[in-house]
Amino acid sequence: MIDLKQLDKLFQRQPGSSLLGLSFDGSRLEGVLVRRTNGSVEIKKTFTASLSxxxxxxxVELVGREIRNQLDAADIRERWCAxxxxxxxALxxxxxxxxxPEEAVADFLQIEAERGFPYGPDELMLAHSRFTAGGGHFATLVGIPREHVTRLEAVLAAAQLRPVTFSLGLTALQRPDAESGDGTLxxxxxxxxxAMQISCGGGMVNLRALDGAFEQVGAGRELQTDHIARELRITLGQLPAEVRExxxxxxxxxxxEVATQLAEELRGAAQDWGLKIEHVRExxxxxxxVKxxxxxxxxxxxxxxxxxxxAQAGMEFLPPKISPWKQFSQRYSSGKLGYAGAGAGAVAAIVLLAFLIQQIVLWxxxxxxxxxxxxxxxxxxxxDQIRRYRPWYDESVRTLSILKRVTESFPEDGAVSAKTIELREPSRVTCSGTARNREAFNRALDKLRGVREISDVHVExxxxxxxxxxxxxxxxGGPAGL
Structure with a gap:
């Protein structure tokens, strides 16, 4: 019998021996194209760019296009990226x-995340790192808003990239689980x-971004070492005694230059804290x-x-992708597969019968x-002929009705007479003529204003x-009978 789980692995695409690494930091984008060969890693291309x-x-499409343009300028065609x-x-x-019990830890951490973070359980991508201190066990939860992750996925898709992992750069540089004894800041x-990370006891103790580290001075920026030292001193003072020791x-x-300046200017403060400064350049x-x-x-x-x-596991914030084969294998076990097949066949037969009936009705x-x-x-x-010539026929005898009302309004002795009557619009009538005197003309106008079908009499x-x-x-205002 076919194992659907193995079939899912067969059809699921994975990155090969090459991978594009990307790091986002504000408007700065750093990229490295690497390739693994026989126990070593080759660096094929590198680039840095400032995103506008x-x-x-x-x-989304505009950001994706800008990233794609940067990759094209660096002649990078790799689609898979970390x-x-x-x-x-991060929170x-x-x-x-x-x-x-160990199997209950995940549920406990989920409950603590719901209590401690200002987001709902479905609004965060969570990862954690566990450490020991003073005989006790602790966990540091790290949450990334799902909305940020989803949007970045869409941006990368617009840039024709397929992410295989979303992680944090500092946790990859300084592995928290590598420090089982001495602590490292x-x-x-x-x-x-x-970016600051404190690791001790086999895991991450603290992780945060120190804001206010730079001050804008003219067109450049100035490192605020005193501010950074103060933040570090406060952070160290808040650590459990066992971790601090x-x-x-x-x-x-x-x-x-900023990293060099930071290492040199923190050297004195680090000595006061009983710590040794290491500047890691390579x-x-x-x-x-691997080499x-x-x-x-x-x-x-x-x-x-x-x-x-x-394949070194780290903090992961990329939403899991469930392939159709995996969904199918999870839904149907081997015992249910026969019933599922029979049901699918019955549905197909009903659909075909429905199409046949529809075709017969159409015939x-x-x-x-x-x-x-x-x-x-x-x-x-x-x-069409009726619609074409209908405007030539007027069942209401409107023109005669208008002439009748105007004639009835003028005196019978001929004191007021009309020379022209013009229908300028479907409902607007203009009349020109002469009157023997103004009194006769005004009486005719008054009588005309009293006609029910006539309104808005205006002397031009x-x-x-x-x-x-x-x-x-x-x-x-409307036709009148003769």
């Missing part, structure tokens, strides 16, 4: 684990903030379990990509139509005293 559009607020998310998207919460300067070093990642050759080129500059994008290629009415098509065409032609022109020439118009 914000992936969270700008039009993505490092901005740390300022963190540390909880103490009670003595409960890791710092990674970014575009607008400094285990802290031994501060690691500053990066080759940039990746160790065997850092990821990488000597002298490779530290990179969040590279770390995320290589750890994915080497019947097509036969009816073929017999009546010619008379219908003749009637249609007659109807009247001149003369003994003989009055006039022009007036009125609105005809």
């Amino acid at each position: 559009l914000d992936p969270l607020t700008a039009e 993505v490092g998310l901005p740390l300022n998207w 963190t919460l540390t909880v103490k684990l009670p003595e409960i 890791a710092l990674l300067p970014g575009e607008t903030s400094v 285990a802290m031994k070093r501060v690691r500053v990642f990066g080759r940039s 990746h160790a050759a065997e850092e990821f379990g 990488i080129p000597t002298g490779t500059a530290v990179s969040a994008a590279l770390s995320v990509a290589v750890r994915r290629l080497t 019947h009415w097509e036969s009816k139509w073929s017999h009546m098509a010619k008379p219908v065409a003749e009637l249609t032609q007659m109807r 022109m009247s001149r003369g005293t003994t003989t009055v020439e006039f022009t007036f118009n009125f609105q005809w």
